[in-house]
Amino acid sequence: MMTIENKMQENYSQELEKIKQKALEEYIPIIMDDTLEVVDKILKEIKPERILEIGTAVGYSAICFANYLSENGKIDTIEREKERVEEAKINIEKVGMTSKINIYEGDAVEILPTLNNKYDVIFIDAAKGKYPFFLKEALRMIKPTGVILADNILYKGYVMSDYNKHKQRTAVRNLREYIKEVTENPNLETEILEVGDGLAVSKILM
């Protein structure tokens, strides 16, 4: 017999799968499965009260992360494309997570300096050329026990190769700068993982 909990779980899984498939069809760069697995593990351990995400897209990663929030936990997520914000809101509503996920619509470069919250986890997943700036803002708002994650840090392998002439070189230069800063910062313990498009995991050392 199917319990109400089973039924709800099944609905959630079906909705999430639809959101994922639609995003993939539309080439929206959602978090890759192996990256998500790593993030899930980290979140499971931390049970965050507050998560900040930079780059909502259609809400896929925020919805996945929301499952690991502590009771009354919340996610703040930032997206500058209006259409994506609208779609994210619909998706979040469909899975019943509206009370857990708050979207700021606008450019993170402008929104971040206006925020003054403290976060357990900060997930950077937006304009690659802005990663050093996002890091500076993340360091200002991360809790002393927190973790800063940066997706797409290896950018299709460009970051670790010496090929330096393609049109994405500003992005590559800034991703390299991010890696340099997180690895040299004595207050961080950083691992660069070759999952998905590359994930930087930086734990704050108290």
Ligand code: SAH
């Ligand atoms: N985190 C999402 C994927 C995000 S894709 C997931 O895994 O499901 C990156 C998103 O960041 C895009 O939707 C893009 O519009 C947004 N973005 C890029 N630069 C931004 C900026 N400076 N401010 C706000 N959003 C930005």
Ligand code: MG
């Ligand atoms: Mg990404």
